Amino acid sequence: MAEPKRCRATSTTPAADLPEAKRQKTDSAGHGASRAPTADLDGALRTPDSDGPKSGQIADGDAVSPTTNPTANPAESSRQDTASSRRRVRLRRDATTLSSKTPSTTSPPSLRKARAKLLTPASQPSEDPDPAPTNHAATQPIFEVTSVEGKGRGLIARTAIRKGQFVIEEKPLLQFSLDKQLPDVQEEIEKTIDAMPDATKEEWQSLILRDKGPDIEHSLATMAKALALPSAHGSGAVFSTISLVNHHCSPNAHYNWDGRKGVGTVYSGHDIEAGEEITVAYIDYREPFHRRRRTLKRRFDFECRCDTCHLVGSERGELSDGRRTLIQRLTAGVRNEQRIKEMPGQCLEECHDLMEIIKQEFWKPAWILLAETCWDALRVVAAHSDKDRAAGFVKRAHRTFAKCEGLHTERVTELETMMEDVTYHKLWGACCDMKCSYRDRFGARPPAVRETVPWEGLSKKERKERRERENQLEELWLWGFEKSASST
Numbered sequence: 001m002a003e004p005k006r007c008r009a010t011s012t013t014p015a016a017d018l019p020e021a022k023r024q025k026t027d028s029a030g031h032g033a034s035r036a037p038t039a040d041l042d043g044a045l046r047t048p049d050s051d052g053p054k055s056g057q058i059a060d061g062d063a064v065s066p067t068t069n070p071t072a073n074p075a076e077s078s079r080q081d082t083a084s085s086r087r088r089v090r091l092r093r094d095a096t097t098l099s100s101k102t103p104s105t106t107s108p109p110s111l112r113k114a115r116a117k118l119l120t121p122a123s124q125p126s127e128d129p130d131p132a133p134t135n136h137a138a139t140q141p142i143f144e145v146t147s148v149e150g151k152g153r154g155l156i157a158r159t160a161i162r163k164g165q166f167v168i169e170e171k172p173l174l175q176f177s178l179d180k181q182l183p184d185v186q187e188e189i190e191k192t193i194d195a196m197p198d199a200t201k202e203e204w205q206s207l208i209l210r211d212k213g214p215d216i217e218h219s220l221a222t223m224a225k226a227l228a229l230p231s232a233h234g235s236g237a238v239f240s241t242i243s244l245v246n247h248h249c250s251p252n253a254h255y256n257w258d259g260r261k262g263v264g265t266v267y268s269g270h271d272i273e274a275g276e277e278i279t280v281a282y283i284d285y286r287e288p289f290h291r292r293r294r295t296l297k298r299r300f301d302f303e304c305r306c307d308t309c310h311l312v313g314s315e316r317g318e319l320s321d322g323r324r325t326l327i328q329r330l331t332a333g334v335r336n337e338q339r340i341k342e343m344p345g346q347c348l349e350e351c352h353d354l355m356e357i358i359k360q361e362f363w364k365p366a367w368i369l370l371a372e373t374c375w376d377a378l379r380v381v382a383a384h385s386d387k388d389r390a391a392g393f394v395k396r397a398h399r400t401f402a403k404c405e406g407l408h409t410e411r412v413t414e415l416e417t418m419m420e421d422v423t424y425h426k427l428w429g430a431c432c433d434m435k436c437s438y439r440d441r442f443g444a445r446p447p448a449v450r451e452t453v454p455w456e457g458l459s460k461k462e463r464k465e466r467r468e469r470e471n472q473l474e475e476l477w478l479w480g481f482e483k484s485a486s487s488t
């Protein structure tokens with residue numbers, strides 16, 4: 001077994017960054033405050049994909065210049081400082097005019113509780129059956145780099161990794177535009193490599209994929225593309241360790257670009273056993289087999305050897321491909337602005353179906369896809385000012401995204417603001433001028449989550465059953481699907 005590779009950037013605990021996260025939250029709240037609550041749905045509606053690259057999918061966008069450390073540029077950071085102080089001034093102005101909508105500076109108990117839960121250190125025993133992002137790796141490497149049959153090198157878990165556990169965070173060795181033509185990328189990369197310190201150059205050299213044959217070794221651009229994962233504004237980033245994580249079409253971990261820190265992060269998507277390979281998705285893995293294969297060949301020049309691609313017969317065709325096609329179709333449907341406007345009830349039901357199919361297709365739930373569906377459902381109910389459901393979706397989306405991406409991403413910060421006041425959603429009330437009632441749009445109001453019958457006089461067994469039922473109801477309510485709760 002190969003010597004474990006040293007991972008460089010695993011020492012930042014989420015708790016250590018809390019003050020900075022809070023500052024950003026205030027900024028984000030200001031954004032919300034400055035937005036008209038009845039923004040036009042057509043203009044304001046944003047698909048989650050347009051927020052930046054998500055789910056390991058490479059997004060198209062602006063070019064970025066290659067750099068080994070995007071945050072180290074003093075001119076850039078002073079520009080960011082000026083921009084953020086200008087934003088704070090604007091925020092204060094918004095706060096005076098919209099004082100009734102501005103969240104209090106101290107977090108409400110619900111938010112404090114949620115944060116505290118998510119920040120439970122890994123070393124402390126947690127009561128939470130579904131624990132939150134933690135940072136074991138700071139003290140003990142939780143993976144090793146070793147060779148994996150048919151895939152070259154890969155990351156193998158050394159210890160059991162729990163769902164939502166932090167695996168690694170790393171600054172890229174280099175970044176380059178994914179939109180440019182190969183010769184231009186080649187030039188861009190050559191310049192960056194020339195400017196690298198010797199140690200970084202060596203790290204880059206060690207990444208070179210020998211199995212791609214002699215040609216690829218001569219084409220830096222093709223090599224970099226084969227190693228790159230999405231980063232800021234449609235650029236690709238090559239990492240010393242993260243670029244060694246192999247692809248899987250039902251991955252057990254989630255790669256994300258943290259634009260605020262300028263680092264790539266990996267969090268486990270579900271429990272991973274010691275000895276199991278840690279995998280992420282390089283592409284949108286909701287696609288059916290043939291499309292995934294084409295995209296992987298075109299962008300990364302390899303044929304996937306994961307278990308999902310090795311399914312045969314109807315297991316792959318009718319079942320896996322059928323479900324993934326349906327997942328894609330339903331996802332497009334629930335993000336369609338016209339449908340959100342005209343048939344929100346239907347969209348919400350489809351979000352529910354979507355979650356069920358996602359749970360069926362991925363033998364361990366694909367949490368990031370569930371979180372994105374929750375985010376989609378939130379947009380539907382927010383556009384129609386459904387406060388009850390929106391609060392449930394916000395809570396669930398926050399919890400799940402925080403597990404997949406950590407606490408610092410734009411989306412998680414935005415959700416925290418909404419946990420204080422859900423009407424900060426960009427689309428809040430965008431469809432409220434519609435001439436139909438709440439009942440027409442969503443059906444009857446959701447039933448109360450907690451039963452009002454008193455507990456006195458119940459036997460121990462009855463109390464236990466009641467508690468279980470209430471927990472079940474609460475779980476469904478958290479997902480926002482009260483209708484299902486009443487039908488169970």
Ligand SMILES: C[S@@+](CC[C@H](N)C(=O)[O-])C[C@H]1O[C@@H](n2cnc3c(N)ncnc32)[C@H](O)[C@@H]1O
Pocket residue numbers: 150151152153154207208209211226227228243244245246247248300301302303304305306
């Ligand atoms: C970003 S690198 C990952 C690290 C690589 N295994 C190495 O040894 O350096 C991507 C390359 O790994 C291999 N690879 C990754 N995932 C794979 C998979 N699911 N099936 C087959 N090969 C894979 C392919 O050769 C691909 O071009």
